[in-house]
Amino acid sequence: MSNVLSAGGAAGGMGLLILYVVVIGAAMYFFAIRPQKKEQKRLNAMLSDLAVGDSIVTTGGFYGVIIDITDEDVIVEFGSNKNCRIPMRKAAIAEVEKPEAE
Numbered sequence: 001m002s003n004v005l006s007a008g009g010a011a012g013g014m015g016l017l018i019l020y021v022v023v024i025g026a027a028m029y030f031f032a033i034r035p036q037k038k039e040q041k042r043l044n045a046m047l048s049d050l051a052v053g054d055s056i057v058t059t060g061g062f063y064g065v066i067i068d069i070t071d072e073d074v075i076v077e078f079g080s081n082k083n084c085r086i087p088m089r090k091a092a093i094a095e096v097e098k099p100e101a102e
Contacts, residue, residue, distance in 0.1 A: 047090045050074065057095040058088065 054066045056076065064076035067085060074093070078084045 046096055047093065050090065050093070050096060051098075053099050055097040055099065056093050059092050059094045 050066060050069055052066055052069060055063065056066060056074075057063055058076075062076075062078055064078040064086075066074050067077050068075040072090060073087050074090055075085055075087050078086060
């Protein structure tokens with residue numbers, strides 16, 4: 001009789017362990033993976049909507065205006081000096097502000 005009870009207890013402990021693994025896996029998905037995918041979608045949408053004339057902030061904190069766009073790169077004009085044009089990757093753009101329509 002005691003063998004039957006100990007076998008049932010082991011099966012219950014295994015079921016509880018599986019339940020813990022499932023709960024921890026679900027928590028990791030909702031707290032780590034899902035927000036990361038959401039942020040990646042937002043970033044991809046922002047980069048796909050880039051247009052000439054948009055004001056940007058780079059990941060390094062520099063403010064500039066886009067003057068040309070290619071598939072992977074943009075040329076950004078920094079400051080009021082029209083000779084300060086730097087090509088950079090689209091991935092280096094942190095924020096975009098569309099120009100106001102007048």
